[in-house]
Structures are given as C-alpha cells and as structure tokens.
Amino acid sequence: MRPEESMSERPKAPAADRTTLHSRIASIVLVAVLVGVSSFAIWSSQAMSRAAHAADVAAMLSDHYDRADRAVSAEESLERKYRLEPGPGVREKFDDVAADLVQALDLVAANGNQADRARAEELRLDHQDYLASIKRMFDAVDAGDLALVLDLDQRETEPLFDAIAEAVHGAAASHHDDVVAKLAELRELETLTSRLTPWVFIVGLLLTMAMTWVNHGHRRLLDAERRQALHDSLHDSLTGLPNRTLLFERCRRALSAAERSGTTAALLLIDLDRFKEINDTFGHHYGDELLKLVGDRMCSVLGEGQTMARLGGDEFAILLPEIADSGAAVEIGCRLRAVLEEPFTVEGVDLDVEASVGGVLSGEHGNEPTVLLQRADVAMYIAKTQNLGVFAYDPSVDAHSPAKLALLGDLRRALSSGQLVLHYQPKVNLTSGEIVGAEALIRWEHPVKGLISPDAFIPLAEHTGLIGPLTSHVLDSALAQARIWIDAGAPLTVSVNLSARSLLDDGLPQQVAESLAKHRVPAELLELEITESALMAEPVQAQRLLAMLALMGIRLSIDDFGAGYTSLGQLKNLPITEIKIDKSFILNMGLEPSDALIAHSIIDLGHNLGMTVLAEGVETAEALNHLTTFDCDSAQGFYLCRPVSAAAFDEWRDAYRTSADTRDAHTSAG
Known part of the structure; x- marks a missing residue:
C-alpha cells in the first residue's frame, strides 16, 4: 500500500461513521416515531374501546330496566283489565308479563354491578309479595267479592305496586342518564384524542397525515354510532317512530307548556283491531310490514308538532300539544281511522285493518303522562268493546264496572254450577x-x-x-x-x-x-x-x-x-246447507208486502243455490200459510x-x- 493511498482513506472513516450514526439516529428516530405513533394509536383505540364498551353496557342495562318498566306498566294494565274482564286469557297474559319482569331483573343482576344486583334482588322480593297479593285479589275477583278486591287494592297491591313502579322507573331513568353520561365521556375522549393527534403526528409528517385521516374516519364512525345509539334509545326499532320514553318526554314538555299558556293537550291511544289474526294467518313478517305502513299512513294525517309513537305490539299513541276540546281530539281520531279504510298491500296481499281510538285531555283527565295513558287505555277499551271507533274518556264509564265485574264473576261460576x-x-x-x-x-x-x-x-x-x-x-x-x-x-x-x-x-x-x-x-x-x-x-x-x-x-x-x-x-x-230467514221479515209479512216479497225472494234464492230454507219468528197462522205458499222448506217460532x-x-x-x-x-x- 502506498502512503498517499493511506492518507487519502483516513478522512473517510469519520464521514462513514457519521453517516452510519445519522442513519442509526434516523432509524432510531423513525422507530421512536413509529413506536410513539403506534403507542398513541393503541392507547387511543383501547381508551375509546373501553369507553364504548362502558357505553354499550350502560345501554344494555338501560334496555333491561326499560323492559322491566314496561312490564310493570303492563302488569298494572292487566290487573285493571282482569278486574273488569276476568278470564284465563287475561290471567295468562298477566303471568307472562310478570315472568317478563322477573327475566328483566335477572338480566339486570347478571349484567349490572353490585348495586344493580342488590336492587334487582330487592325488587324481586317485593314483586313476589306483590304477586301473592295479586293472586288473592284475582281470587276475590273470581269470587265476586268486590269489597275484598277494593280492600286488597288499597292495603296491599297498590302500595306494593307503587313501590315497585317507583323503584323500576327511577332505576330506568337513572340508567338512561348514565347512558347519556357515558356517551358524553366518549365524546370528551374523542375530543381529547382529536386535540393530541396533531401534536403527536406532526413529527411523522406523512405518517401524521395518514394517521389523522384514519383517526378522523374512526371519529366519524363513533359519532355516527353515538347518534344512532341515542336515536335507538328513543325510537321504535321496527317503525322508526318515537317510543314510549320519547313520547313521555315530549308529553311532559307539552303538559308544562299547556299549563303555562292555559291551553290543552290531548293524548290518543290507538289499537288495531284483529291484528293478531293477520299475524296468525300470514305470519309475523306480514304483521311487521303492515305496522310500518300503518305508521306511515297515520303520520300523514298529523300536523306540525304532533307526535306519533309506537308503544309496542299494535298500539300507537298520538300526542296533540294544542287542542281545542275533546270534540277536536275525536275528530282527529276519526281522521286517523278513515285513512286506514283503504287496504294495505304487503307483498301482493291486500290486508284490511281497522282501529279503536281512545282520547284524553290534559287538566280534565290528568296532568301526568302515566295517568293520561292509563285513562286513554280505558277509553280505547270502551271504543273497542262497544264498537264505537273513537271514544273520549268519561269518568262515568267506570261507574258500571262493579256491576259488570259482578255479572262476569257470576257468569263464570254459572258455567260450573x-x-x-x-x-x-x-x-x-x-x-x-x-x-x-x-x-x-x-x-x-x-x-x-x-x-x-x-x-x-x-x-x-x-x-x-x-x-x-x-x-x-x-x-x-x-x-x-x-x-x-x-x-x-x-x-x-x-x-x-x-x-x-x-x-x-x-x-x-x-x-x-x-x-x-x-x-x-x-x-x-x-x-x-x-x-x-x-x-x-x-x-x-x-x-x-x-x-x-x-x-x-x-x-x-x-x-x-x-x-x-x-x-x-x-x-x-x-x-x-241451509238459510234461515231473519225474523224481522217474517213478523210483518201480513202488514208489509215488501217483507213478504223479500222472504219469497230469499226462499227462491236458497232453492236456486241448492239450499234448504227455514223461516224463524213464525208467530201466527197467517205467516205459516204465507211461507207454505212460498214453498218454504221449514219453520220455527212461537206459533x-x-x-x-x-x-x-x-x-x-x-x-x-x-x-x-x-x-x-x-x-x-x-
């Protein structure tokens, strides 16, 4: 090796070392940046995942409490219905609802914390006492002992029910607030992540931009999920209409506004007639599609500010924040029934549906959503059982319930005696x-x-x-x-x-x-x-x-x-095989030629269709002679x-x- 070659190579060693050092530093920095970015991404993901999970758990518990709250309300409605119309069907529905409440409490205990488990156990024990009292009341109803029914209601069932309802409703409201709080925490965490992200990713330049884009998309997804979760907690999953929770919230606001302004609000309860037969005949898919169509069509009748909600099954409710009087509410109820007259087409099948409507007014019939809904249910029941279509609540309708209750109890005993x-x-x-x-x-x-x-x-x-x-x-x-x-x-x-x-x-x-x-x-x-x-x-x-x-x-x-x-x-x-001519035509044949003509025509019609014809209500020899002349096959009557x-x-x-x-x-x- 020549000396000049050795001299020329010596300065290159430090440069190579610096390059290697820089490369190593750059690699370390890059690795550090990647590790930092990755660590931040992992922390952010895990933190938001934990927050989202907490929100999901809170929402699930809220759903269980809401289910228990609905079951408690249904128990009260069925208890009242049994007192009015005792029967095995009502009692079976009451047992089903009671079982649903117990199942909801079991779910609360299984998924909640220690406080939830303790509350669920306490409610379960109270509910057992309530069911025992209800059994005694139902037995008293079956025995026709109205005094005992009223005594049990005042001393046992009503206090027990109020305690259970208050506890369940309070827990449901508390957990709903918890859901909102958890969602707010999730939002705050998203905000914090959003603020830290630029500072963390600015070191990585292109990596920062890429990660920001990913995080921004993730944030949009979480926002959409939060909005959807909030929407789902307040709306019916099938029809998209407001649910009972949102209806009660708007009802409370409407009642407060009506009280301040001196106006009147109204609540209509709508129950579809013979909806069960549609489900049984065509299947629940047809029933679900029909409910969507029914909701859309009735919404078309409502004005601005009026709320339509689905309470469950085939029950809907309409909140009218401002209404003149009961006549105006009944008119809207009639319009709602009128839009249902045209058949609904579900997958090529035309389905006919009718509805019974009960209405109540704020102030006159109550100032609490639960009271108004309960009395609207009574009015709806009157409309359904008496084929009235629409009925505005009248306190006097309950005056006859003891007599009806007693007569129904007697009829039940008459079957076996x-x-x-x-x-x-x-x-x-x-x-x-x-x-x-x-x-x-x-x-x-x-x-x-x-x-x-x-x-x-x-x-x-x-x-x-x-x-x-x-x-x-x-x-x-x-x-x-x-x-x-x-x-x-x-x-x-x-x-x-x-x-x-x-x-x-x-x-x-x-x-x-x-x-x-x-x-x-x-x-x-x-x-x-x-x-x-x-x-x-x-x-x-x-x-x-x-x-x-x-x-x-x-x-x-x-x-x-x-x-x-x-x-x-x-x-x-x-x-x-046989036609029986209505007696209204037979009784007046001698006085009304048109009745004789109708009877004769029905006889000819029946014979032409290959049927025998019987006339009922034959009370005179003259009527019998007419029928013999008309070639009527047979007859029955007082004569x-x-x-x-x-x-x-x-x-x-x-x-x-x-x-x-x-x-x-x-x-x-x-």
Missing part, C-alpha cells in the same frame, strides 16, 4: 209436518236475579275469555242431549249457534270433532248456525273453517239471513212451540206426533 241450561225450539218441515230438528238456545237461571236474557250476558262473554268456555258448554250439552234422543230411538238434528269469535279459533274443528266423538253423535246430526255479521268479520278465515267443518259432514246454516251484508258471490262459495227444556220438548213432541197421527187417521177415514 249448572245455572246455564239449554232450551230447545223445534224446526218443522212445512211439507210433511215432521219435526226435522231442534235449535239449542242457552238460558241463565240466576239464583238471585232470576232468568237473565242471553242479550245481557252473551255480549259480555264475547268481549272476554268466557265466550270460548261458554261455546264449549253449549256444544257439549247439546250433543249430550242428542245422544239421549238417539238412545231413545228418536234421533234429531241439533242446531248450535256460533259466535263471531268462534270463527277466529283455528281449534274449532278439532273441538267439534272431539265433542262428537265423546258423545258418539254422527256428524250429520249436528248443525252449526252462523250469523251473517260473523261471516263478514273475517270472510277468509270463516270460509276456511266452514270448509273444514263441512268436510266432517256437519250441516251449516246462515242465521238471520237478510239482516246482514253477505254478498251473493260470497254465498255461493260457502259450504252452506209452533216456544223454546222449552229438554223434558218439555219431549212432551211437546209426543203430543205433536199424536196430534199428527190423529189428523192422518181422520184424513184416511175421510
């Missing part, structure tokens, strides 16, 4: 004079009030769970009597009337088949009578059930024909025989046959 008996009215063939059947008609022999007309208790039974047991009792008793007549060598067709609710019961054919088998009565000796109004209530369901009954060999008859709205197109598609007990019916039949044999003998001798 033999007070309900059947009377039979014969049907006579007008050509041969033979007795071709007997209609079974229920009578209530009350031990105190005497004979009670079916018109007084059948409507009550139809609006409660008693119509099912009552129909079963009549069917079973009538077939038992049919078996007696068969064993006596004098078989006779027995007619039993079905209510509109019976045609909504998919279990009806099975029930009839089991009763026929139990009493060993041939199906052809049973005739079921259905009114035109019952057919029109749910024509598709009615046609399906009637077809099943006809396949079993059971005779089917349209009762009170001419008084309803059965179309000829519908009539020809029904498996009907032939009033409805009588089975024993009296047998005596009448023997006397009728003897009289007929005597007439035949005289005819032969002549």
Whole structure:
C-alpha cells in the first residue's frame, strides 16, 4: 500500500461513521416515531374501546330496566283489565308479563354491578309479595267479592305496586342518564384524542397525515354510532317512530307548556283491531310490514308538532300539544281511522285493518303522562268493546264496572254450577209436518236475579275469555242431549249457534270433532248456525273453517239471513246447507208486502243455490200459510212451540206426533 493511498482513506472513516450514526439516529428516530405513533394509536383505540364498551353496557342495562318498566306498566294494565274482564286469557297474559319482569331483573343482576344486583334482588322480593297479593285479589275477583278486591287494592297491591313502579322507573331513568353520561365521556375522549393527534403526528409528517385521516374516519364512525345509539334509545326499532320514553318526554314538555299558556293537550291511544289474526294467518313478517305502513299512513294525517309513537305490539299513541276540546281530539281520531279504510298491500296481499281510538285531555283527565295513558287505555277499551271507533274518556264509564265485574264473576261460576241450561225450539218441515230438528238456545237461571236474557250476558262473554268456555258448554250439552234422543230411538238434528269469535279459533274443528266423538253423535246430526255479521268479520278465515267443518259432514246454516251484508258471490262459495230467514221479515209479512216479497225472494234464492230454507219468528197462522205458499222448506217460532227444556220438548213432541197421527187417521177415514 502506498502512503498517499493511506492518507487519502483516513478522512473517510469519520464521514462513514457519521453517516452510519445519522442513519442509526434516523432509524432510531423513525422507530421512536413509529413506536410513539403506534403507542398513541393503541392507547387511543383501547381508551375509546373501553369507553364504548362502558357505553354499550350502560345501554344494555338501560334496555333491561326499560323492559322491566314496561312490564310493570303492563302488569298494572292487566290487573285493571282482569278486574273488569276476568278470564284465563287475561290471567295468562298477566303471568307472562310478570315472568317478563322477573327475566328483566335477572338480566339486570347478571349484567349490572353490585348495586344493580342488590336492587334487582330487592325488587324481586317485593314483586313476589306483590304477586301473592295479586293472586288473592284475582281470587276475590273470581269470587265476586268486590269489597275484598277494593280492600286488597288499597292495603296491599297498590302500595306494593307503587313501590315497585317507583323503584323500576327511577332505576330506568337513572340508567338512561348514565347512558347519556357515558356517551358524553366518549365524546370528551374523542375530543381529547382529536386535540393530541396533531401534536403527536406532526413529527411523522406523512405518517401524521395518514394517521389523522384514519383517526378522523374512526371519529366519524363513533359519532355516527353515538347518534344512532341515542336515536335507538328513543325510537321504535321496527317503525322508526318515537317510543314510549320519547313520547313521555315530549308529553311532559307539552303538559308544562299547556299549563303555562292555559291551553290543552290531548293524548290518543290507538289499537288495531284483529291484528293478531293477520299475524296468525300470514305470519309475523306480514304483521311487521303492515305496522310500518300503518305508521306511515297515520303520520300523514298529523300536523306540525304532533307526535306519533309506537308503544309496542299494535298500539300507537298520538300526542296533540294544542287542542281545542275533546270534540277536536275525536275528530282527529276519526281522521286517523278513515285513512286506514283503504287496504294495505304487503307483498301482493291486500290486508284490511281497522282501529279503536281512545282520547284524553290534559287538566280534565290528568296532568301526568302515566295517568293520561292509563285513562286513554280505558277509553280505547270502551271504543273497542262497544264498537264505537273513537271514544273520549268519561269518568262515568267506570261507574258500571262493579256491576259488570259482578255479572262476569257470576257468569263464570254459572258455567260450573249448572245455572246455564239449554232450551230447545223445534224446526218443522212445512211439507210433511215432521219435526226435522231442534235449535239449542242457552238460558241463565240466576239464583238471585232470576232468568237473565242471553242479550245481557252473551255480549259480555264475547268481549272476554268466557265466550270460548261458554261455546264449549253449549256444544257439549247439546250433543249430550242428542245422544239421549238417539238412545231413545228418536234421533234429531241439533242446531248450535256460533259466535263471531268462534270463527277466529283455528281449534274449532278439532273441538267439534272431539265433542262428537265423546258423545258418539254422527256428524250429520249436528248443525252449526252462523250469523251473517260473523261471516263478514273475517270472510277468509270463516270460509276456511266452514270448509273444514263441512268436510266432517256437519250441516251449516246462515242465521238471520237478510239482516246482514253477505254478498251473493260470497254465498255461493260457502259450504252452506241451509238459510234461515231473519225474523224481522217474517213478523210483518201480513202488514208489509215488501217483507213478504223479500222472504219469497230469499226462499227462491236458497232453492236456486241448492239450499234448504227455514223461516224463524213464525208467530201466527197467517205467516205459516204465507211461507207454505212460498214453498218454504221449514219453520220455527212461537206459533209452533216456544223454546222449552229438554223434558218439555219431549212432551211437546209426543203430543205433536199424536196430534199428527190423529189428523192422518181422520184424513184416511175421510
């Protein structure tokens, strides 16, 4: 190696070392920046994840408490309903709601902290005491002991319920506030992260810009989630309408504003009629889609500032912050019902729906959302049970509830104590004079009030769970009597009337088949009578059930024909074997030529459709002669025989046959 080469290489070593050092420093700085950026990103992500998780847990607990709050409100509503309309259906719903409350408390205990678990356990114990008190009250209702019912309500159930409701509602409100607080903390954390991010990422330049972009997108996502979480906590997930929480919040503001300004607010409660049948027939998917369409259509009627909320199931509520009077509220209720008249099309299927509306006014009917909603529910129930469509709350409607409660309690006991008996009215063939059947008609022999007309208790039974047991009792008793007549060598067709609710019961054919088998009565000796109004209530369901009954060999008859709205197109598609002309046309045939013409036309119509025709309400010989002239097949009425007990019916039949044999003998001798 030459000396000059050695000298020339010496200065390069320090430069290489500096470059290496710089490279190492740069690498260290870069690594430090990356580590710092990564550490910051990890910290930010974990901190926001923990905050988001805390918000999710708080929201979940809030949902559980809200569920418990709804269950408590439902318990109160069903307790009141049972006192008005005791029945196994209401009691079963009450048990389901009570179980739902217990399940909600279990979820609170499973997901909450120590305080939540302690509160849930305390509420569970209080609820057990409340259920025990409720059982005693329901037993008192069933026993018709109104005084005991009121005493239990004042001493036990009401204080226990108030304590539970206050605790649950307070916990629900507290956890709702906690959700809002957690979301606020999350927002503050996002703000802090947003402020620190530029200072951390400025060292990394391009890395900072990239990370800022990522963080900005993440923040937008969290903002959207926060807004969505807040929206979901205040709106119904199916329809997007405000839920009970938001309705109550707006209702409180409206009531405060109305009190300050001296105006009036109104609350309407809307319940869809026969919605359950749509769910049962087409499935819950159709029901859910229908609820969305119903909500959209009713919203189109409302004005600015008016709130429509879905409370659950097929129940909606309308808040009217300013209303003139109850007449104006009823008018809006009528408009809401009117927009539902046009069928809703769900996946090609036209669905008809109606609604019952109950309304209340602030000040006049209450100044608290819970009180107003409770009384709107009472008004809605009156509108539904009395087919009024829309009804404004009237305190006097509760004045009759004790009498109705007592009568319903008596009716329940009458089913098991033999007070309900059947009377039979014969049907006579007008050509041969033979007795071709007997209609079974229920009578209530009350031990105190005497004979009670079916018109007084059948409507009550139809609006409660008693119509099912009552129909079963009549069917079973009538077939038992049919078996007696068969064993006596004098078989006779027995007619039993079905209510509109019976045609909504998919279990009806099975029930009839089991009763026929139990009493060993041939199906052809049973005739079921259905009114035109019952057919029109749910024509598709009615046609399906009637077809099943006809396949079993059971005779089917349209009762009170001419008084309803059965179309000829519908009539020809029904498996009907007999038409019964409504008695309103028969009673006045001698005085009103138009009634005679209608009766004659119905007879011709029935014969042309291959059906037999029976006239009911025959009370004079003149009416019987008219019907014979019109070629009517058979008749029944007071002129032939009033409805009588089975024993009296047998005596009448023997006397009728003897009289007929005597007439035949005289005819032969002549």
